[in-house]
Amino acid sequence: MTELNETAVTPGVSARLRDAVTLRAVLLVIGVLLLQLSFIVSYVGALHHPQPHHIPLAIVAPGQNSVDVVGRFNGLPDEPLDARSVLDESAARRQINRREVDAALIVEPDRDADRLLVAGAGGPALADVVGAIVGRVYTEQGRRLAVTDVKPVASGDGRGLSAFYLVVGWIVGGYLVAAILGLSSGTRPANTSRAVIRLSALALYAIISGLGGALIVGPMLDALPDGFFGLWALGALIVFATAAATMALQVLAGLVGIGVAILFFVVLGNPSSGGPFPQALLPTFWRVIGPYLPTGAGTSATRNVAYFDGAALALPLWVLAIYAAVGVMITLVVSSRYREHPPSHLRA
Numbered sequence: 227m228t229e230l231n232e233t234a235v236t237p238g239v240s241a242r243l244r245d246a247v248t249l250r251a252v253l254l255v256i257g258v259l260l261l262q263l264s265f266i267v268s269y270v271g272a273l274h275h276p277q278p279h280h281i282p283l284a285i286v287a288p289g290q291n292s293v294d295v296v297g298r299f300n301g302l303p304d305e306p307l308d309a310r311s312v313l314d315e316s317a318a319r320r321q322i323n324r325r326e327v328d329a330a331l332i333v334e335p336d337r338d339a340d341r342l343l344v345a346g347a348g349g350p351a352l353a354d355v356v357g358a359i360v361g362r363v364y365t366e367q368g369r370r371l372a373v374t375d376v377k378p379v380a381s382g383d384g385r386g387l388s389a390f391y392l393v394v395g396w397i398v399g400g401y402l403v404a405a406i407l408g409l410s411s412g413t414r415p416a417n418t419s420r421a422v423i424r425l426s427a428l429a430l431y432a433i434i435s436g437l438g439g440a441l442i443v444g445p446m447l448d449a450l451p452d453g454f455f456g457l458w459a460l461g462a463l464i465v466f467a468t469a470a471a472t473m474a475l476q477v478l479a480g481l482v483g484i485g486v487a488i489l490f491f492v493v494l495g496n497p498s499s500g501g502p503f504p505q506a507l508l509p510t511f512w513r514v515i516g517p518y519l520p521t522g523a524g525t526s527a528t529r530n531v532a533y534f535d536g537a538a539l540a541l542p543l544w545v546l547a548i549y550a551a552v553g554v555m556i557t558l559v560v561s562s563r564y565r566e567h568p569p570s571h572l573r574a
Contacts, residue, residue, distance in 0.1 A: 257485055265493045268512075272497035276507035278306035278355050282326065284318040285311050287333035295333055298363065306359055318343065322376060325530060325538035328506070329356045339370035345377035347533035349504035350386045377533055380451040388449040389532060390501025392439050393524035396461050397495065399435050400468025400520075401487045404428060408476040408484070421477075421561035425554055428469040436461030450532040457531055464524040467546040470553030471520075477560045495521035518545055 287295050292311045299309040310327075312318050318330035322345050332341040342360050344353035357373050364371040379386040407424055440457040443449040450457065468491060475483030498508060498516035505516045516522035527542035 254481070257482065261485055261489060261493065264489065268493045269497045272508050272512040273502055276351070276355075276503045277304070277509070278359065279506055279508075279510075279513060280305060280308040281328050281352065281356055281506045283307045283309045283356065283360075284321050284327045284330035285309050285333070286313075286315055286318050286330060287311070288335065291333055291335065295331070299331075299360075302359070302363075307356070319376065323534060323537060325534055328352055328504075329360075331360060339372045340364070342371055342373045343376045344373060346375045346379050347377040347386060347529060349500065349529075350379060351502075352504040352506060355507060379533075380449065382447060382449040383451075386529075387501060388443055389528040390499060390525050392443050392450070392457075392461075393464060393499070393521055393528055394496060394501070396435060396439055396464045396524065397468050397491050397521055400432070400465040401472040401484070401491055403431050403465075404469040404472035404476065405484045405487070408473065409481075418558060418562045421557050424473065425470065425557060428473065429466055432462045432464075432466035432469065435465045436463075450528075452533070453531040453536070456536060457528065460524070460527055460531055463543070463546050463550065464520060467549035467553070468520050470557065471549045472553075474553040474556035474560075477557050491520060495519040498522055499525045501525050517541060520546060520549055 283299060285292055285296050285299070296309045296311050299307045309331075312321065312330070315330070315332050318327070318332070321327045322330060322343065325348070328345060328348055330343040332343065334340055342357060344356055346353045353375065361371055361373075380388075382388070407427065436458045439461045440454050444454045444457065468487075472484065472487040472491075475486050477483070479486060494512075494515060498505070498512035498519060499521040500508075500516055501521075505513050505522070508516065517526065523542035523545040527539055527546070530537050530539055530542075
């Protein structure tokens with residue numbers, strides 16, 4: 227009789243499974259699986275087969291030669307280069323320094339060899355690809371080509387990846403600190419005052435994080451050559467923009483918002499950033515979205531501060547500022563509405 231009673235009150239396997247694994251947990255696990263597979267698709271899809279697309283190339287050549295050379299390079303199969311004529315070598319070098327072109331070909335018919343000027347600091351892989359494309363054309367013509375790196379990477383910046391790794395560290399810190407604040411104190415601040423306090427904490431963290439990153443890649447490791455204070459300010463903006471956007475996503479979507487932040491900042495942001503391979507070598511989707519995600523904007527801005535005297539910063543800074551401003555605005559607006567209209571399960 228006792229055994230029958232124990233059998234009667236013992237829950238079945240399905241009931242125990244339902245008790246141990248809730249529907250919410252199942253949905254979260256499915257979300258993690260989709261995020262994981264998206265990570266693989268994004269990284270492999272972007273980086274497995276880099277191909278050049280319209281790489282800006284300045285051409286300096288006398289008279290009719292300029293037209294012929296520009297036409298020859300723009301007529302290459304799959305259009306890997308975007309050649310354009312410039313007046314002289316000084317103008318070509320200025321365009322390289324301003325990030326308007328990635329390389330310059332100086333044609334000198336009265337000499338034994340023409341010269342190709344590249345900028346390794348803009349991405350060694352990109353400089354290598356331009357050298358290989360132009361070199362093939364010259365090999366076919368039987369003419370010599372001398373390649374000069376006019377903006378080489380620093381001795382401590384192996385393969386020019388230090389800027390990318392620095393920005394990835396800043397990005398990871400930004401969304402992690404916002405996620406930790408949300409998980410420890412609730413993903414949605416209970417009122418506007420608490421939202422302001424959290425945003426202020428994120429701003430302080432961003433300033434310290436920016437300083438730490440600039441110290442590491444500058445005085446400590448000598449990985450990036452110039453712009454300590456510029457890198458500090460830029461790092462603070464990158465971290466705060468990422469953190470504020472993550473907090474806004476949490477306010478809107480709760481725990482799911484953290485997953486959305488990882489999707490944008492890591493799954494899509496890292497391979498499209500131009501770090502491992504410059505954006506001109508990426509497939510169309512990643513090449514288009516890269517400059518408008520914090521990782522891509524941050525990587526471009528960091529390289530430009532460290533190597534190009536702060537050239538071409540307008541777009542990256544606008545992108546980061548918009549992420550920061552929109553993140554702050556959404557957090558404050560939704561938090562104020564949350565106070566006025568709390569969820570039904572919190573109402574008295």
